[in-house]
Amino acid sequence: MKRPSGLLTTLFLMAAAVASAEPTAFVGATIMPVADAPIDNGVLVIDGGKIVAIGAGVRVPRNAEVVDVAGKVIVPGFVDTHSHIGEPAGADRSSPIQPEARVLDSINVRDAGFKRALAGGITTVNLMSGSGHLMSGQTIYVKLREGNSIESIAYKKDDGSVDGGMKMANGTNPRRDPPFPGTRGKSAALVRQKYVAAQEYMAKIERADGDAEKMPERDLAMEALVEVLNGERIVHHHTHRHDDILTVLRLQQEFGFRVVLHHVSEAHRVAKEIAAANAPVSLIMIDSPGGKLEAQYIDFENAPALERAGANVGFHTDDYITDSRLFMRMAALGVRAGMSRETALRALTLAGAEMLDLDDRIGTLERGKDADFVILSGDPLSVYTRVQETWVEGVKRFDLDDPDDRAVAEGGFGALQPSFVHEFHGYEEGH
């Protein structure tokens, strides 16, 4: 008798909680769910931070707040797979491979870069350290909800730990004086040696089979690499030249880690090989070739070439290389070069979610997914289109009609403070 009444009380309280947080229905927009074909005059209903209904003939709940968005376009919140907002810092100059360094321990959540990202329709970012190392540390996946600490905005794994990947780089950026590598051959050898050590460390753990006495000494670098080897932690690999791209794939095959290729300036030269390896690619669209040796052959053509080859294509800002507020134009430049509109919009959203292993929560507008979406004034591929509102987990985080938010979107005196935007005064090691 006692137990059922307790259950009933709980159910009653739950019902009260749902009733007090009323659903919101966005009515009349063209909705591009990415999971499906665009919906004209659609309805999007959100509740408790989640999408509860989406479609053309969806009934609007009686208690819902109705928002008229006729003439607007709604798309999923954008996923930026590679960003440097919030001043992420991982490895230092002491050695080329530092998997133990976490950008978690460096992020400034008050950096105005987060506001710029929201103004660009971005709702999820992968914050990464730089490319001046073969392995510069652990990245972190961040949801752009409001928060006072990095823990409060980081995606969490089931065990409560923060979710993220591992930043790696090859080519010219990690090359410098010892102990850093001086050649490509040395770069690969250093990385392989480290992964071999991690394989041995992992084997010791497996042999211990849960016996604490037999476990190897704790080693922060090895622990992180074990997560890479067992597929929990995805490698986000900076790479540009065609041969460097193939080197990444070679090492990936040898050690079996999961990898996302980033930048990939010469992807158009090895698109078939990339697709055959099932390696997803996060591209950056740059307004001219060059700026550094490895970007000599970068071309908008990367986007359609990878699509034709059947590779999974996403985009990233590499903010401060490109401004987070301008993320949408990457997709448009892809279409300019011949990418399909569908793949281009997918590249801003679902493809990125897949590359961060978050596609069960974000990347499309589907029932049950997080209520992360962007209200646009028009076609996402048009230069004339503006981001009107950005919503994260059912909370409006950017509103063009709000004067402070508009200032962030447009710039102006003091609008982007406090902020850290790197300035280039000449050639520097880059991203």
Next chain:
Amino acid sequence: MKLLSRLLTVCLVCGVSVSVMASDIAVRGDRVYTAAGGPIENGVVIVRDGKIAAVGPAGDVAIPDGMVVVDAAVVTPGLIDAHTVVGMVGFLSQDNDQDYLERSAAIQPELRAIDAYNAREPLIEWLRTFGVTTIHSGHGPGEIISGQTLIAKTTGNTIAEAVINPAAMVAATMGEGAVMSGNDGRNTPGTRGKVAAMLRTELLNAQAYAKKIAAAEDDDEKEPPARDLKLEVLAGVISGEMPMLVTAHRHNDIMTALRIAEEFNIRMVLDGASEAYLLLDEIKAAGVPVIVHPAMARAGGERENLSFTTAEKLINAGIPTAFQSGYEGYVPKTRLVLFEAAMTLPHGLTFEQALAAITIDAAKILGVDDRVGSIEVGKDGDLALYDGDPFEYTSHAVGTIIEGVQVSDRTK
């Protein structure tokens, strides 16, 4: 008579109408934006001997027999990049070819752009593929006076073939850019006050130099001063022959530039001008045009307060304004004024205003509007062809014509 008949025979043999030359071309556009009046639907532009011979609706302008005809959805004047360092720097950022900035002294107006400009630099082709036909390139910001600039077409194998003004402006910098220029403490400024003092001192020297020359011309008894390359150039600035292009981003640095322009009565063009929106009245009163920073420039350092709306505010205040590709030093090595102007469209600028800022208004600021910047009879036959709204990302540049020669037929 004999010569003429022989010429006619030759031309009959080669089967080409006598009047058609390599630099003759006819362009038909579904819509032609001339930057000199409203758009022409179903327009035709005739270029003869490199110059625009006729422009108007297809019904009014006949295409001569035998003339090569090119079609496009949209035709505009060849675009003008009002400030770049393309041609002065190798696109791969290698130490041996970054000739836009000499660090050995803070004031070196004697450095000529024509002695460094590489007409075969790959980024020149990149710019012209998108419809850019004229660029203002040369020494960049980073020293109080870094050197001279030039104006060139985005074609030609040599500087001689490309250039239309070999000594366009003297490039100067105010504020942090000039302060940080001092690399080793040798006669380089450490403060804003010192930047202005050094520049004013050198301009005073130039005034004195010009006076001595004038005095010697008036009086046979007087010897002219020994030739001084630096002071010769600055005397040209003092006399108003050569404008000074001043890169200044912060409002206080813009005011310093205007103060010096007034003191020495020099023709000035403001460059960058991130905080120009704070000083619309002052800039307008000074009669100084602005080559505004790229809309998509990084909002960092002394450009931390830049805005996508600056161009709109300047233009609607009646201040002559043009766009530039600018210089970032890394990736991207150059921007495209087409995309920089496009970025102002969602921020209040009209299509016609944005187009004018990369064509006729840029030509006026650079002093080359007698030759380029609009599709008008007598001007150079420089045209940009697109398959739709040129500013839309998903449109393409489909052809570029410089002085009647199709220099690009790529779709990009």
